[in-house]
Amino acid sequence: MANHQTVDFEKNISRALNDAQLRKNFKFAMGNFVVRRRTIFPDAIETEKLRATGNAIKKRALSKLPQLLEQLEKKCTQNGIRVHWAETTDEANQLVLKIMQDHNATRMVKGKSMVSEEMHLNKFLQAHGVEALESDLGEFIVQLNNETPSHIIVPAIHKNKDQIARIFNEKLPDTPYTEDVQELNAIARKTLRQKFYEADVGLSGVNFAVAETGTLFLVENEGNGRMCTTVPPVHIALMGLEKVVEKLEDIPPMMRLLIGSATGQLITTYMNMITSPRKAGEKDGPREVHLIILDNGRSKIYTDEQRRQTLQCIRCGTCLNHCPVYTRIGGHAYGFIYPGPIGKILNPQVEGLEAAGVLATASSLCNACQEVCPVKIPIPELLRRIRNESYGNDSPNTMQGQGYKRNWLAVITWKAWSIVNTHSWVNAAGLKILTTPGLKPPRIGPVKIWTRYRTAPEFARQSLHELVKQNGVDNE
């Protein structure tokens, strides 16, 4: 197993759990998000209806995905937006680079885009002499520090203000050390303003793309998204192919769910709706708008009806906020771009089970994520599916790397377990032995692991079966 992984998940977990500041930061931030969500969705019954609506809208869109993508492409093209298709992240990177090169562009400002993280776009562009500067404050901070985001919505949540102060002081020219949040903010504003002004190309993600009108919807609080999509003469929008919804009318409930779940707000500062590049007679806005639609494994996921539900995700981050595992290890420990519960089901499907299947073990199946997912993705069900495929699976629709974990011990263990539990006399005999007074289970294997943090449970003197018989309960 270790041979196939490029990510040492266990080591990452160890490191994260021993980082007291990391744990403190995440406990505080995630606790905060949990409370905010409860506040912005106060009525349990209404919230359930809303979630059902979100689920239905996404399911409807996914049930017609190819048609909606065709409609989106048609509408966008009619409106002057150039649509490109990228099967892999390599292709997507090349498409971006080509657009840059066509315009002799070397300076890009970026709004928040998880797809661009998936592409490792910044590194790619840097290698080709293009500066790709993050403009979302959290992304800006992690970029300065040469890191990746640790949370989908608040990328720099793992950093304290003194750490951020140091980063600004060290990495930005002529910048004094200050821990005052308003001042840090002002520094970012000033630095980025110049960059917005000078940029050749602006890049953004897409929260929802409406097929009916060919409109790209983006929400944000800072204004950097609007800057990136309005100031530079060229705008490139990146989206995963699952982000398309059918109608404009689908937007209000989806936005209520997305914004409420992501930041605990009723509405973000800005909701940006882009339908075309600058038209004749208009004075500003990009002259060219490009939409790059990325596959990167999504169409493969689509072909499996159960796993297709993964594509309902609207990237709100609320599953992260409610996960007892994420809250303790933060985003970096997962080793892949998407952390938390959604990461645990998405990464193995995109990167393959050998590389990322281990992520699915980091869950107690507590169901906290499923309870809050605005589009009702059955994450625990998909975790079980991934675990199943890790050992091998009989279904025709298997994942890449299927069976990588199959080993004699696991197979035998569960076969034996099933024999014991389908033959009650075997079970009874086993219990008789285990409940022998004085018998202590040997401290090997699971018992050894268990007793690292707890005392081993003691087998009772008499099993419940025996007590029941003794007490004269009818036992058929």
Next chain:
Amino acid sequence: MSEPSRERIFARLKSAVSTSAAPVAQPEPLPKVEFDYQEKIEKLKTLMQAMRTEVHITREQDWLSLLQDILKQRQIKSLLYGPRTPIGAALQQKWQDSADGLPELVPYDVEVEEIKERVFNVDAGITSTMGGIAETGALILWSSKEEPRLMSLVPPTHIAVLRADKIYNSLLEVMQKENWSANMPTNAFLISGPSKTADIELVLAFGVHGPKELIVLVIDN
């Protein structure tokens, strides 16, 4: 260009056979929101103020004087505006009467490439609005030839003129009533307050990349 990729992607998507022929559940409509005229103004004002917007309720005959007071108070030296709009014409008229202590009116009626530095250095921008939304407390703006997009984004102060009778109950309502699906502009956007972020330790800070200040003049007649 990306044709082969496109074909392969669609081939996979179209090959996916839906084993469940069951129709997808119809989503429940959102709870209907219905406010009366006064309530709409109140709701919008309350919600926007909570997002640190400065909201003034005024009247047709008063808004220009109010505007001038606001500009003088803040010592705004330059005001970006769209001359070929009704409020543009009103401004020009009013400034003609007396421009003492008032900012320079900077018309934004050429392509940005010719005026970019000015746009990035004015103190404030004033725009009309397409309407407002009461349920969530937001302004609706549509880009147009007469009022370029950057006006409500780049200057550190954005002043917006909103007619009270153009406040809708909800986003869904305005989409339906105004038939947005037939005709989306180049760029439409909702604004609910000055720009903000909580990226540093979840501490709220205003005035990031968008305007630091949002002032709304609600014309209630």
Next chain:
Amino acid sequence: MRNYPEKPDRVYYFGTCLADMFYPEAGMAGIKLIQQQGVKVIFPSQQTCCGQPAYNSGFPAEARAVARKQIDIFYKDCPIVVPSGSCAGMMRHHYPQLFENDPAIADIKKFSERIYELSEFLVNVLNIQLEDQGDPVKVTWHSSCHAMREMKVTEDSKSLIRQLKNVELIDLENEYECCGFGGTFAVKQPQLSGVMVNDKVDYIKQSGATRVLSGDCGCLMNISGAMDYRHEQIAGQHLAEFIWERINGQSSNS
């Protein structure tokens, strides 16, 4: 909201494998509580396990084999009471998924409809009235994730505790958070599991309770084991056993 039946004259009891091996007294207490209300309890001797460990680990075929056995054993059309939110959740909510493509799915769904977690059964079907004979004690409640999120019986469990007049029930901080048991999770991801259970024990200590009650033996094993390891002076106990002791004036064993 679930529709509950009238008080039946008899019920099945599914003991759970953990109660069988580690907490038989708790399993027995649940039976006695039902019997005391004049309801006959049948405990089919061939029962073993609900199948959840295999199901969660990614071995659904093995889980199905074991599940089918249980379904066959509990064939009479009467309620099946389970002293565990986890096992009840498995049989009620996950069996239909597990047997989705099975020709017998209609019957299996009927089986699942008959599953009741112990607390919800005592409260909503038997309308049990409890007379507390015990000494004053401070307790706190831990809900298993499945009792809370799948079976949704947390309030029922708490309402039983609140009936006991000498028992002070203190709510746990962060009570919605998992205790880290997760079945094989405790063994597959020991560090994570260890941190989660230790945090849970910290919250229990903070509550000032001398006893933590739960309706699930898995969580109990986990939390009690950790408290024991840390030499905490707090006891863990199954709700059924606690209630039985209180209404019979028995002092609670540590």
